[in-house]
Amino acid sequence: MIETDVIVVGAGPAGSSAAKHAALGGAKVILIDKKSEIGSPKRCAEGVSIEGLERLGIKPNHRWITKKIEGVRIQSPDGTDIWLTEDQVKLPEAGYILERKVFDKYMAMDAARAGAEIRVKTLVTGVEKIKDGYIVETESMGKEETYKCKILIAADGPEGHVARWAGLKPAAKAKEMESGVQYEMCNVEFEKQGVIEFYLGSCAPGGYVWIFPKGEDIANVGLAVLPHKAEKTAIEYLDDFVANSPYLKNAQAVEINVGGDPVGGMTKKLYDDNIMVCGDAAGQVNPLTGGGIISGMTGGMCAGQVAAEAIKEDCSKKFLKQYDTIAHEALDHEIKRYKKVQEYLLTLSDEELDSIAHAFEDETFEKISTTEIVKKLVKISPKALLKLGKFV
Known part of the structure; x- marks a missing residue:
């Protein structure tokens, strides 16, 4: 022994x-x-925040960093984009995409x-x-x-x-365990380099689709769904997204990853x-x-x-x-604050997400963080104010 x-x-x-x-x-x-x-x-x-690494006393190393995050793109179901990039706003929660x-x-x-x-x-x-x-x-x-x-x-x-x-x-x-699947792909096209992308709504029920850049034409493309809200498997949702995305029309998968995510x-x-x-x-x-x-x-x-x-x-x-x-x-x-935000987002239809995205188009940000986005959400949505007023 x-x-x-x-x-x-x-x-x-x-x-x-x-x-x-x-x-x-x-x-x-x-x-x-x-x-x-x-x-x-x-x-x-593979995304982490710089501030989080600093709190843990971990110095960034080029051997395990593939890309510095330079902004965020959020797309609603009708294709409305919200761009939050470092040339427009401060990114206090900027981070890296790891290997x-x-x-x-x-x-x-x-x-x-x-x-x-x-x-x-x-x-x-x-x-x-x-x-x-x-x-x-x-x-x-x-x-x-x-x-x-x-x-x-x-x-x-x-x-x-x-x-x-x-x-x-x-x-x-079981109902709080997301089912996740992801491809690492090459031949991915980007509108803006270094921007992490999130796609919301029925493309990934209970979760979202992500495209996280790892190189000039390389990205993690994946999604997570809550099985009790989904009508198909996670891989079927992902394959549908890949087939319909103009940015992935020439993309090829070189790796697939699957797993559960407790949320x-x-x-x-x-x-x-x-x-x-x-x-x-x-x-x-x-x-x-x-x-x-x-x-x-x-x-x-x-x-x-x-x-x-x-x-x-x-x-x-x-x-x-x-x-x-x-x-x-x-x-x-x-964890507790963002659990409330997650529960709120789960109540929104595609149409409500589109409406919020349209309102966000007219908003300006001095800096960008998850907290700042939620504050703006509370400002523009009465339903969000009711559900998340104490968040801010």
């Missing part, structure tokens, strides 16, 4: 963040991932440099609660190994097997004796955008820091409640 202080399951950004900060705090850490290559396959549109296959490896390397050990192509097959921690069963390359840890951190994505095995409820109910908010229970949950497994995702890289890494950082202190003092749920407190302090403001 291999004994350690902390085991982190899942070497995505949240898990690597947890492993890094637990190791920096002096804990002996093992980071386990089932994949043979950390970061592959990717399961997101996740490289970024995730770099984050795992940061954890390793902090002192964590990494086990790739290692599948966790079961966990068992014992008096002073957890037993973790794994299988790797036909070899079974058993680990013992004082603290288990579950960062195994939206499926959340580890938390479920440990008796913690999953983050998202129901954070799980009610993030911890128990000797265990914490972070990242997508904990619902640490922006419900409006579906983005979870920065918020997941923030949750992972909180979990890692608390784990390092718990190893020195007390690994019971009484002590680990600190994680619940600081994670909610760090993330609630964004």
Whole structure:
């Protein structure tokens, strides 16, 4: 049996963040991932904010940045465009499009440099609660190994097997799990370079279509839908969009990614004796955008820091409640507010979205952020004022 202080399951950004900060705090850490290559396959549109990276103390690196975001385009169902580009407005929430296959490896390397050990192509097959921690069963390359840890951190994505095995409820109910599918494509045409594009309405019921540029003619083209609002599968909606988009008439897919995205908010229970949950497994995702890289890494950082202190003092749920407190302090403001906006948008028809877009055409922005867009929305829409007045 291999004994350690902390085991982190899942070497995505949240898990690597947890492993890094637990190791920096002096804990002996093992980071386990089932994949043979950390970061592959990717399961997101790869956008992050510069401010979010700064909060996490991560310096941008050209090796994992493919494009700097220079603006936003939002298109309503009737084709009305709202352009918000840096030549017109300030972009305080500007960001980057990543190459996740490289970024995730770099984050795992940061954890390793902090002192964590990494086990790739290692599948966790079961966990068992014992008096002073957890037993973790794994299988790797036909070899079974058993680990013992004082603290288990579950960062195994939206499926959340580890938390479920440990008796913690999953983050998202079935109706709050978006179904996402994405192509990485070449031969994509852009009206403006460096602009991330969002297409709203019945083209992606319960979600939206995105085109995120990664190069001169390369982009992530994808969408997410809420299955209970959709009449077709996610891939059917995406193929329809691609077939009808003038910007994609010559585009070719070189990669396809699929996965679930929990947009129901954070799980009610993030911890128990000797265990914490972070990242997508904990619902640490922006419900409006579906983005979870920065918020997941923030949750992972909180979990890692608390784990390092718990190893020195007390690994019971009484002590680990600190994680619940600081994670909610760090993330609630964004997650709860944008959950309300998401719920409001779900009530809008294509015609109402068009009407709002027409009103937005006459609006001017001094700066652009999700909050500023919602403020304008409240200003121009009585229905939004009723639903979101407290947002601002």
